Amino acid sequence: xxxxxxxxxxxxxxxxxxxxxxxxxxxxxxxxxxxxxxxxxxxxxxxxxxxxxxxxxxxxxxxxxxxxxxxxxxxxxxxxxxxxxxxxxxxxxxxxxxxxxxxxxxxxxxxxxxxxxxxxxxxxxxxxxxxxxxxxxxxxxxxxxxxxxxxxxxxxxxxxxxxxxxxxxxxxxxxxxxxxxxxxxxxxxxxxxxxxxxxxxxxxxxxxxxxxxxxxxxxxxxxxxxxxxxxxxxxxxxxxxxxxxxxxx
Amino acid sequence: xxxxxxxxxxxxxxxxxxxxxxxxxxxxxxxxxxxxxxxxxxxxxxxxxxxxxxxxxxxxxxxxxxxxxxxxxxxxxxxxxxxxxxxxxxxxxxxxxxxxxxxxxxxxxxxxxxxxxxxxxxxxxxxxxxxxxxxxxxxxxxxxxxxxxxxxxxxxxxxxxxxxxxxxxxxxxxxxxxxxxxxxxxxxxxxxxxxxxxxxxxxxxxxxxxxxxxxxxxxxxxxxxxxxxx
Numbered sequence: 001x002x003x004x005x006x007x008x009x010x011x012x013x014x015x016x017x018x019x020x021x022x023x024x025x026x027x028x029x030x031x032x033x034x035x036x037x038x039x040x041x042x043x044x045x046x047x048x049x050x051x052x053x054x055x056x057x058x059x060x061x062x063x064x065x066x067x068x069x070x071x072x073x074x075x076x077x078x079x080x081x082x083x084x085x086x087x088x089x090x091x092x093x094x095x096x097x098x099x100x101x102x103x104x105x106x107x108x109x110x111x112x113x114x115x116x117x118x119x120x121x122x123x124x125x126x127x128x129x130x131x132x133x134x135x136x137x138x139x140x141x142x143x144x145x146x147x148x149x150x151x152x153x154x155x156x157x158x159x160x161x162x163x164x165x166x167x168x169x170x171x172x173x174x175x176x177x178x179x180x181x182x183x184x185x186x187x188x189x190x191x192x193x194x195x196x197x198x199x200x201x202x203x204x205x206x207x208x209x210x211x212x213x214x215x216x217x218x219x220x221x222x223x224x225x226x227x228x229x230x231x232x233x234x235x236x237x238x239x240x241x242x243x244x245x246x247x248x249x
Numbered sequence: 250x251x252x253x254x255x256x257x258x259x260x261x262x263x264x265x266x267x268x269x270x271x272x273x274x275x276x277x278x279x280x281x282x283x284x285x286x287x288x289x290x291x292x293x294x295x296x297x298x299x300x301x302x303x304x305x306x307x308x309x310x311x312x313x314x315x316x317x318x319x320x321x322x323x324x325x326x327x328x329x330x331x332x333x334x335x336x337x338x339x340x341x342x343x344x345x346x347x348x349x350x351x352x353x354x355x356x357x358x359x360x361x362x363x364x365x366x367x368x369x370x371x372x373x374x375x376x377x378x379x380x381x382x383x384x385x386x387x388x389x390x391x392x393x394x395x396x397x398x399x400x401x402x403x404x405x406x407x408x409x410x411x412x413x414x415x416x417x418x419x420x421x422x423x424x425x426x427x428x429x430x431x432x433x434x435x436x437x438x439x440x441x442x443x444x445x446x447x448x449x450x451x452x453x454x455x456x457x458x459x460x461x462x463x464x465x466x467x468x469x470x471x472x473x474x475x476x477x478x479x
Contacts, residue, residue, distance in 0.1 A: 023288060025339070025365050030346055031358045043355075048424050050358065051350040055411075056457050058343040061335050069457070092424040103461045124252055124281050133274045134281055136260055143257040182469040185477055188427035189464050191351060192418075192440060195411045196447035197457055198340055202404050202411075206448050210405045214412025219437045222417050229352035229420045233345060233413055240409025244402055 003040055004166075007080035008158040010036050015072050015154025020147050029053035029075035036076045042083035045090040045098075049078045052099055052187060055194025059201040067117065070109030073157045078102040080158070081165035085173075096183030097172045099190065101165045108161070112153055119149065209247075213239040251291060255319070256280040262299045266306035276302065279316040286323040287330020289373045293390060294322050296380025304384075318385045325387060333396040337403030338368055344410040351414060353422035415440045 014035065017027035025031065030050040037046020057071035082090040082098040090098075127134050127142050172179070199211055214236035221232040256277055267273040286294065301315035342364040350357035372394065383389040391397070418427070418440035429436060447460060455463075471477040 019288075024369070025342075025362065028339075028343070028361065030343065030350070030361050034358050047350060047355065047357070051347055051425070054343050054347050054361075056461070058340050059336070060457065061331065095424055100461070100465050103458065106458055127253060128278070128281060132278070134256065134277050135274065136264070136277070139253065139256050139260065139277065143253050146253070178472050179469065181477075182465070182472040184424070185427065185468040185471065186465050188425055189443070189468065190461075191347065191414060191421070191425055192443045193447055193457075193460055193464060194347065195414050195444045196451060196460075198344065198407060198411050199444065199448045200451040202336075202340065202408050206445055206452070208408055210408040211412040214409030215416040215437070215441055216412075217409075218413035218416030219434065222420050223434055223437070229417045230349060230354060232417055233348045233352070233410060236409050236413030236416070237345070237406045240405045241402070243409075244405050
């Protein structure tokens with residue numbers, strides 16, 4: 001129970017960074033996951049979960065009336081479920097199933113965000129009060145109360161999702177090995193799904209020339225020239241830059 | 250939605266400019282109207298409003314209501330900021346960091362924070378002063394910070410890095426490295442095929458949620474059907 005509480009508190013605090021405080025992107029899955037993993041003694045689980053979720057939700061933006069998924073709560077909860085179940089050394093199937101569980105719970109986070117927006121829309125009227133004039137104290141009070149409300153939203157979501165996930169994880173552990181192997185394959189596909197989601201949002205074309213230039217440059221570097229993968233990343237980005245500089249971009 | 254935060258941020262300026270309580274409350278009340286823009290570019294609006302309130306309080310310009318600039322600027326700055334920060338900088342930082350993480354770099358989260366915040370914090374702080382010095386002149390903002398061009402460049406770079414992610418799939422570190430029954434150049438070819446196939450599914454109405462659930466079902470079917478055995 002102590003670890004669930006620690007994770008929920010972390011979720012509440014990290015969740016503030018989404019919209020209410022700072023927006024330094026600590027709330028992005030690639031940071032929120034490892035941070036939660038570090039608090040619970042399994043940084044590797046957090047890194048894997050954050051890395052798998054980052055590209056999937058990075059372009060899920062609040063445009064118009066669309067309420068995006070709460071990727072922070074998802075990353076924190078998935079990491080906590082894997083780290084607590086794996087006792088600090090979660091194996092790959094556990095990571096995959098934690099990701100799947102929290103994905104199923106994503107609509108709950110969207111409903112919570114929607115309710116929060118409805119509540120926020122009423123605040124200016126409350127600040128103005130009966131007199132129709134705001135006071136410094138009321139503006140300050142309601143503004144700071146907003147931070148508490150945002151904290152509680154993420155905290156309560158984590159507090160609900162993590163125990164539910166731990167219960168489901170107990171069932172998963174009793175399932176046949178084939179399901180565990182399926183989760184190993186599932187997690188391997190997630191970065192490719194993330195790549196597809198970024199391509200979908202960033203380009204009008206499926207066969208985007210910049211995507212293909214980065215792909216061929218990287219494949220050439222690592223397969224033919226045997227350059228380390230980390231060095232291939234800036235080279236692929238450089239290929240894109242050359243395309244903009246000298247191409248039709 | 251952001252009106253309360255905007256009014257809160259202006260309190261020190263208004264308190265200094267309007268010692269009279271009634272006037273202070275009246276000016277504060279004018280900032281309680283609807284306001285919604287890109288949160289970082291709100292810094293520019295804040296600087297502009299502070300300048301115009303100063304002009305009003307000192308009698309340099311009493312004809313114009315300083316709060317009007319807030320309404321005028323919120324839509325164009327919202328579009329500009331969304332495109333630059335949410336559509337350009339954030340996905341680029343994410344793509345580079347995920348590519349590094351897949352290659353085994355444990356420091357990828359720190360790289361993400363550094364890439365994003367070096368640009369974000371610098372701009373956010375600078376925009377308050379630009380807004381103040383120009384009084385909310387968007388043309389001056391655009392000539393000083395070419396955000397549209399940079400957004401386009403960041404999008405292109407993120408697409409190239411996404412291509413790199415697919416091209417290096419055979420060298421990903423666990424737990425992401427798939428145990429495939431193929432080797433060599435066929436691996437990245439399959440990976441880019443999977444990416445393009447999933448993109449096509451997204452174009453015909455797929456959502457991240459549906460695709461993730463569909464992917465889990467597909468993985469289960471592949472394993473139970475004996476098509477994939479690590």
